[in-house]
Amino acid sequence: MNVTRNDVARLAGVSSATVSYVINNGPRPVAEHTRQKVLRAIDQLGYNPSTIARSLKTKKSTTIGVVVSDILNPVFSALAKGIEDVMLERNYNLILCNSDENPERELRYLRMLVGKQVDGIVITPTGKNLNFLLHTVAANNCPIVLIDRKIEGLPTDCVTFDNEMGAYQATRHLIELGHRRIALLNLPSTLTPGHERLFGYERALREADLPRDPNLVVEGSFKADEAYRLAEIILNSPEPPTALLVSSNRLLAGVLNYTKQHCIPIPQKLALVGFDDVPYYAYTSPSITAVSTDLKHMGTVIGRLLEQHITNFDKDYIPQNIRVPSKLIVRESTIGSPAGS
Amino acid sequence: MNVTRNDVARLAGVSSATVSYVINNGPRPVAEHTRQKVLRAIDQLGYNPSTIARSLKTKKSTTIGVVVSDILNPVFSALAKGIEDVMLERNYNLILCNSDENPERELRYLRMLVGKQVDGIVITPTGKNLNFLLHTVAANNCPIVLIDRKIEGLPTDCVTFDNEMGAYQATRHLIELGHRRIALLNLPSTLTPGHERLFGYERALREADLPRDPNLVVEGSFKADEAYRLAEIILNSPEPPTALLVSSNRLLAGVLNYTKQHCIPIPQKLALVGFDDVPYYAYTSPSITAVSTDLKHMGTVIGRLLEQHITNFDKDYIPQNIRVPSKLIVRESTIGSPAGS
DNA sequence: ATGAAAGCGCTAACAT
DNA sequence: ATGTTAGCGCTTTCAT
Numbered sequence: 241m242n243v244t245r246n247d248v249a250r251l252a253g254v255s256s257a258t259v260s261y262v263i264n265n266g267p268r269p270v271a272e273h274t275r276q277k278v279l280r281a282i283d284q285l286g287y288n289p290s291t292i293a294r295s296l297k298t299k300k301s302t303t304i305g306v307v308v309s310d311i312l313n314p315v316f317s318a319l320a321k322g323i324e325d326v327m328l329e330r331n332y333n334l335i336l337c338n339s340d341e342n343p344e345r346e347l348r349y350l351r352m353l354v355g356k357q358v359d360g361i362v363i364t365p366t367g368k369n370l371n372f373l374l375h376t377v378a379a380n381n382c383p384i385v386l387i388d389r390k391i392e393g394l395p396t397d398c399v400t401f402d403n404e405m406g407a408y409q410a411t412r413h414l415i416e417l418g419h420r421r422i423a424l425l426n427l428p429s430t431l432t433p434g435h436e437r438l439f440g441y442e443r444a445l446r447e448a449d450l451p452r453d454p455n456l457v458v459e460g461s462f463k464a465d466e467a468y469r470l471a472e473i474i475l476n477s478p479e480p481p482t483a484l485l486v487s488s489n490r491l492l493a494g495v496l497n498y499t500k501q502h503c504i505p506i507p508q509k510l511a512l513v514g515f516d517d518v519p520y521y522a523y524t525s526p527s528i529t530a531v532s533t534d535l536k537h538m539g540t541v542i543g544r545l546l547e548q549h550i551t552n553f554d555k556d557y558i559p560q561n562i563r564v565p566s567k568l569i570v571r572e573s574t575i576g577s578p579a580g581s
Numbered sequence: 582m583n584v585t586r587n588d589v590a591r592l593a594g595v596s597s598a599t600v601s602y603v604i605n606n607g608p609r610p611v612a613e614h615t616r617q618k619v620l621r622a623i624d625q626l627g628y629n630p631s632t633i634a635r636s637l638k639t640k641k642s643t644t645i646g647v648v649v650s651d652i653l654n655p656v657f658s659a660l661a662k663g664i665e666d667v668m669l670e671r672n673y674n675l676i677l678c679n680s681d682e683n684p685e686r687e688l689r690y691l692r693m694l695v696g697k698q699v700d701g702i703v704i705t706p707t708g709k710n711l712n713f714l715l716h717t718v719a720a721n722n723c724p725i726v727l728i729d730r731k732i733e734g735l736p737t738d739c740v741t742f743d744n745e746m747g748a749y750q751a752t753r754h755l756i757e758l759g760h761r762r763i764a765l766l767n768l769p770s771t772l773t774p775g776h777e778r779l780f781g782y783e784r785a786l787r788e789a790d791l792p793r794d795p796n797l798v799v800e801g802s803f804k805a806d807e808a809y810r811l812a813e814i815i816l817n818s819p820e821p822p823t824a825l826l827v828s829s830n831r832l833l834a835g836v837l838n839y840t841k842q843h844c845i846p847i848p849q850k851l852a853l854v855g856f857d858d859v860p861y862y863a864y865t866s867p868s869i870t871a872v873s874t875d876l877k878h879m880g881t882v883i884g885r886l887l888e889q890h891i892t893n894f895d896k897d898y899i900p901q902n903i904r905v906p907s908k909l910i911v912r913e914s915t916i917g918s919p920a921g922s
Numbered sequence: 923a924t925g926a927a928a929g930c931g932c933t934a935a936c937a938t
Numbered sequence: 939a940t941g942t943t944a945g946c947g948c949t950t951t952c953a954t
Contacts, residue, residue, distance in 0.1 A: 242720060244947060255925045260949060267950080271923060286716060291696035292642065293947035295633045296930050303676070303697070311662050314655065321652050324679055328686075333693055335644070336677040338665055345669075352674055355632035356644070375627060379583060464860075496864040519805075523837040524865040585931060596941045601933060608934080612939060634931035637946050 243287045252281035263289055295357055303333045304546060305353035307346060307363040311338040313490065314518045315535060316364070319387065322539015323362060323546075330547060332359070343368035354380060360546045364388045367431065383549040385542055390432045390561070397549060399542050399562045403433050406531035406566040407440030407485065410513045413529070413568055414483040415448045417575070419511060423456040423474050423481035425467065425491055434459065437487055437515070456481055460491055467494025475504070483511040483574075489518045492528070512573040526572035533566040584628045593622035604630055636698055644674045645887060646694035648687060648704040652679040654831060655859045656876060657705075660728065663880015664703060664887075671888060673700070684709035695721060701887045705729045708772065724890040726883055731773045731902070738890060740883050740903045744774050747872035747907040748781030748826065751854045754870070754909055755824040756789045758916070760852060764797040764815050764822035766808065766832055775800065778828055778856070797822055801832055808835025816845070824852040824915075830859045833869070853914040867913035874907040 249256040254274060261268045262278040270278075281287075295301045306323060308316040324334050335353060339346040343366045350372055353361060360383045365373070373394060376382050386398040407424075414422050424441050427434035438457065445452055458474055460466050467486075471494060474481065486492040492514040499506060506512055506526050514521060517532030541562060549557065590597040595615060602609045603619040611619075622628075636642045645668060649657040665675050676694065680687040684707045691713055694702060701724045706714070714735060717723050727739040748765075755763050765782050768775035779798065786793055799815055801807050808827075812835060815822065827833040833855040840847060847853055847867050855862060858873030882903060890898065 246947080256948085257926080257950075258924060261924090264949085269923075274923080286720070288692060288695050290637075290698065290947055291693070292633055292636045292698050293930090294949075296631075296637050296932085296947080297949045299930080301633065311665070312655070312658050314653070314658075317653050317655075317658050320677070321679060324652070324677075328689075331693070333676050333678070333697065335674050336661070336665075337674070338662060348669075349674075351629060352632070352672070354629050356674065357631065357633050379627070493860060493864055500864055500866060500868070519834060520861040520865070523834055523841055524861070525841060525867070527841070587931080597932085598934080598942075599940060602940090605933085610939075615939080631931055634946090635933075637931080637948085638933045640946080 243285045245287070245289065247285055248278065248281045248287050251285065252277045254278060299357065300359055301357045302331055303335055303356065303358050304360040304362065304550075305335045305337060305349070305356075305358040307337045307339050307349055307353075307361065309339050309341045309364045309366065310490075311336065313516075315489065315516045318535035319539040319542065322536040322541075323543040324539075325536075326540050326543025326547060332547075339364070339366060341366060347372060350376070354382065358382065360384070360550045362387060362542055362546060365391055365394075367391065370394065381553050383546060383553060385546045385549070387542060388433060395559050397545050397560050397562070399538065399545065399564065401433065401533050401538075402563045402565050403436035404440040404443070406515065406533075406568075407437035407487075408444045409440075409566075409568045410485050410515075410529075410531050411441045411444030412448075413570065413574065414485070414511060414513065415444060415450065417483075417511065419481075419483040420450060421453070421456065421479065421481040422450075422483045422485060423458070424485045424487070425470055425474065425495065426457060426459050426487045427491075428459055428461065434487070441485060455479075460487075460494075464490050464494035464497070467491040468498050469494075471495045471498040475502075475510070481510070483507075483513070485513045487515050489514060489516040489521075496524075507572070507574050507576055513568075514573075517569060521569075521571065526576075529571045529574040530569050531566050532569045533564055538564045584626045586628075586630065588626055589619065589622045589628050592626060593618045595619060640698065641700055642698045643672055644676055644697065644699050645701045645703065645891075646676045646678060646690070646697075646699040648678045648680050648690055648694075648702065650680050650682045650705045650707065651831075652677065654857075656830065656857045659876035660880040660883065663877040663882075664884040665880075666877075667881050667884025667888060673888075680705070680707060682707055688713060691717070695723065699723065701725070701891045703728060703883055703887060706732055706735075708732065711735065724887060726887045726890070728883060729774060736900050738886050738901045738903070740879065740886065740905065742774065742874050742879075743904045743906050744777035745781040745784070747856065747874075747909075748778040748828075749785045750781075750907075750909045751826050751856075751870075751872050752782045752785035753789075754911065754915065755826070755852060755854065756785060756791065758824075758852065760822075760824040761791060762794070762797065762820065762822040763791075763824045763826060764799070765826045765828070766811055766815065766836065767798060767800050767828045768832075769800055769802065775828070782826060796820075801828075801835075805831050805835035805838070808832040809839050810835075812836045812839040816843075816851070822851070824848075824854070826854045828856050830855060830857040830862075848913070848915050848917055854909075855914075858910060862910075862912065867917075870912045870915040871910050872907050873910045874905055879905045 249259050261270045337349040346366050347369045362385045384396040390398045429435040514528045514530040517530040521528035586600050590600050602611050678690040687707050688710045703726045725737040731739045770776040799811050855869050855871040858871040862869035
């Protein structure tokens, strides 16, 4: 920027302080006549205030950092959109970072964000870098909202899916359809979503007095190609399941690849329930029954929580745990296609 | 941040300048012994340099702004990922902004980005705010890379899909399959991608001596629900087409909804070709034939172009126009399902 | 109602 | 090889 506030002051024939008060609408009143002069000068010079200089002074950057584990996952795009919608009203920007589930990359980004003096951080934590996160909250008055994964020992807000309930509902749905052998292709159970979904699944089985067959529970990573192999293993076992619950849209992609290539009719031979309802689930053939969450709304919740936390940061703030409910959307992959294809 | 560079200097028993030279690895050499002392002090205090203060001094923010028209569109997520991968190596951050195809929102974001002194901007322009964009390039030494849409009169780099060729290939493919009545559900032809695709489509028809029936070309916006209605109109016309070329993944979503609800067999009754190859095209039933571009690579190209432009900004730089080639991926929606379903 | 000036944390030119 | 210091553009306290 070449035009500075001093240029504006000079042109308007006022002091630079007055220009500030005009721009910020305070904290000191400015005579209407003076105001007009200043505004005209700003306009004439095409002046844009330097947020950087302001931030240096105020220690606020009106920027928040969002660190997600996979920017390509539509779940995170949808959340980011929700967060952005809330933040734009307050003139905040989002710095979007993609940790790729890599703790080193995560740490690097966190350092960058702190250096940029972000006013808050939203993160799907890898689970590492706890020290840094703790230190950040304590030392920098930089509120943090965890999404998707709760981490013990971090006194921060946390917004999660109701994983246990989601898995429970999905499993019950399959049981009610008469399935006896229901498999679960799960996320790593080292992370909260993974083990919560496992719990929900097991609870539904237990309540229905169905045996818990360890061969029916398989854990994958986040990669679709791994899901392909795991689907192969599950479906070729001596006693294959008649239904499969798949714990993420990425894993489901791998499973669909497999069932498609091997012409496994869905739901006749295998009923399928997905998690992370994403748009295309609705218009594929068959369409996919899924545990669905209103992601944009969840993003809004996250944004609001963070914003509120930023504006009144308080030493004895009590971290909140918000569980966003999910509901089962029943489609053709479990109840058969009314349309055929 | 509470710990400043002065605290570090004091603890290490050196001047603050020396701390700078250690942190930045120059521009002045520092004795190894001193270096170690400084590094130890940094570590001990948990010091993080303030990027904000540095930016104020250097006029560089090591941040770029990315303004896309729809963050929920996987095309843009993929591009953003490619850009980010390039920028991370140079320690740049991405501020991601979602204009939602709204010129006012776009302008607001552009102002914010300039205020934050971003070092460069990547944008899918709405087509408005030309003055601001021009002014920004000229006045702020802030290079701009346009993506997807070329704007006349803006002397900036521009990276686009090879829309004409893509549409041409797709249309040819359908012609070779024997289709005579091929419809085009297009983006607004006021934007470059729209009219280039129209050109490609028309060229293929012309070369095959097929008549150009205006009823077969329909323009939509970007919304899936509008596409649903348009699909209805096209397919219920007196002489319905036997093949349909759909100009974006969002529009295709609407079309698939329609064909699904009305049990229109694909490709038997209607052959379908999409644009913007996105992952799910491959594993739906039927899978979708599409004009495909390597988006991550395209993101890399964009990132590199911008980065190079940032590091040697030059008054007589000649803006580059890069056209990223696309290729047709033939799947079941045009050639029939080998797998059935 | 307005002006003058200190200072935010850093970089780099000018010192030694 | 290292220290000193001006100044980036802003906000805000202290003046008037």
